[in-house]
Amino acid sequence: MKLNKSNKSEKLIVFDIKRFAIHDGPGIRTTVFLQGCPLRCGWCHNPEGISIGKGPKSKKIELNELFEEIIKDKPFYEISKGGVSFSGGEPMLQFKPLTKLLRMCKKSKVNTAVETCGHCNWEAFEKIIPFVDLFFYDLKHIDNKIHKKGTGSSNKIILDNLKKLDKRGCNIVIRIPLISGFNDDKKTFSDIGKFLSELKNIRFIEVLPFNVFAESKYSKLGKKIDEKFTKILSQQKINELTEPLRKEIRK
């Protein structure tokens, strides 16, 4: 594909790029981590990605340069049915240049995935939908008060956008962080199950326990994570807590 000269001035703010990623969508992928997030989750696994333009790894990269980095591994995407994933932070915060880059990837037949917390204007999703093969959609809590307490924001726009994406027929994988002291109770998982059972285009639901590697990132940044979020839950406990979710989905 010919690179576009007008993309020279357009940049994305990135804090990491991982090649050969295998947990961010199908096949072998390149995951681009975009900086900036409207939420402030107390347990965030990428605290270096929250404040836009801050930190030693923060870098503005031109779209053409990013595209060239992504396309390097096209042979690996082809043999593994992989592609590119955008994570963060919250990629939708930079949806304008991101939409352009996604369009370039689709033109070159690269599979695309976007991981989002869902907290953005619906108009941003409208723009990006045609160029995204798969959304990873984070769902943290159904109860608005508890959501606000844990993330600093209401979940209203998040739940509304999820319903709209589903209605538009987008492929969606739900990601639920299972965090002690925030959503580690059966009622929460039952409520999430009830909500999700109304939707039609959910491909998978992934429950992600607290990421133990996050703790060391906090100390590097001179920050402290609330200990209540860092408790490691046994697999048996995780199964017990999430059983109500499975029950609702099976109904």
Ligand code: SF4
């Ligand atoms: S939504 Fe994700 S990136 Fe943003 S603060 Fe929460 S965990 Fe961190």
